[in-house]
Amino acid sequence: MTGPAAILVAAVFGAIVGSFLNVCIYRLPLGQSVVWPSSACPHCKRSLAWFENLPVVSYLVLWGRCRTCRHPISGRYPLVEALTALMCAAAWWYYGPGALVFSRLLFGCALIVLFAIDLEHHLLPNVITLPGMAAGFALSFVCGPGWLDSLFGIMVGGGVLYGIAELYYRVRHEEGLGMGDVKMLAMIGAFIGWKLTLVTLMMASFAGSLVGVALMVAHKGGMKYALPFGTFLALGAALAATTGQGILDWYLRFW
Ligand SMILES: [Zn+2]
Known part of the structure; x- marks a missing residue:
């Protein structure tokens, strides 16, 4: 096959x-x-x-x-x-063949669409993130990561990013992260579970900071760029879904 x-x-x-x-x-x-x-x-x-x-x-x-x-x-x-x-x-x-390949491909397709739309329009459409979240949770009953992990993934992904967005707003009095990012990370959590969702967030923040610093240096600093964070979340999630478990195992060896 x-x-x-x-x-x-x-x-x-x-x-x-x-x-x-x-x-x-x-x-x-x-x-x-x-x-x-x-x-x-x-x-x-x-x-x-x-x-x-x-x-x-x-x-x-x-x-x-x-x-x-x-x-x-x-x-x-x-x-x-x-x-x-x-x-x-x-x-x-x-x-x-199996349910997992279907789940992973559906997830991958959602990430490709969100990546491209956020890059061009700074927009993460609800018609992708919300049904994506539901599909990820439904599929977790028949394949990885399992429904409990998926449910925690939704809560951790949405919750952590919502907390960061709220904190940023309180401190800076401007919107740094949109609700689209929050819903997108909740969708990611539904598909890959809470641990890999945290790996996704770390990778996306790291990549986002690198590109942000590079842009500031290229433009001699002082300017602020609204980087499409969903684009980095898509990259981070693709990496986490494929290599994240290996990274987690490697990291946990130190404990
Ligand atoms: Zn033409």
């Missing part, structure tokens, strides 16, 4: 799913439906033919431009498709 042919099928399936994730990334922040109408060029509004909708392939064949108006197509499209294809192939190879 995890031979080369099955992994190839998983990759093709992933590319098609990635194509749908692109639709979500583009339309959710605009408040548009993700199922209707069919895809069109954002510039000349012409509906795309089936052969212009093939994941990754169409972008390469069309040299990254619309066939009629020659307007450049965002490189985000083939990137998201290729990344989702890679993720599906790797997850199928690593987990094999």
Whole structure:
């Protein structure tokens, strides 16, 4: 079930799913439906033919431009498709068939969409985080991390970040973290449990500080940047879900 042919099928399936994730990334922040109408060029509004909708392939064949108006197509499209294809192939190879691979892929897809939307719009749509939280909790009854760990994950993820947001607001009298970040970390907790949620938060804060300092140095300091924290949470969660257990085991050896 995890031979080369099955992994190839998983990759093709992933590319098609990635194509749908692109639709979500583009339309959710605009408040548009993700199922209707069919895809069109954002510039000349012409509906795309089936052969212009093939994941990754169409972008390469069309040299990254619309066939009629020659307007450049965002490189985000083939990137998201290729990344989702890679993720599906790797997850199928690593987990094999079962509820866990389904849970992990659903989680991965949510992270990709949140990563891209937060990066561009500084927005984490409730239509992803809230159903994501419910799905993560429901799936925890049939696969890891188990429902109790998932429930603690929701409470720890949401609670800790809510506390930090509240504290920041009291001290600085301005909003540092949005409720979107709080809901997103609660969703992450539902999928991977409370311990890996804390690993996620540490990794995201570390990566966020590194990029923040680099940006301040590049711009000679003094300026404050509103970094999209959800983007870092997505990166941290992807790392925690894949390598977090190893890091935890290594860390706990010292105790
Ligand atoms: Zn066009």
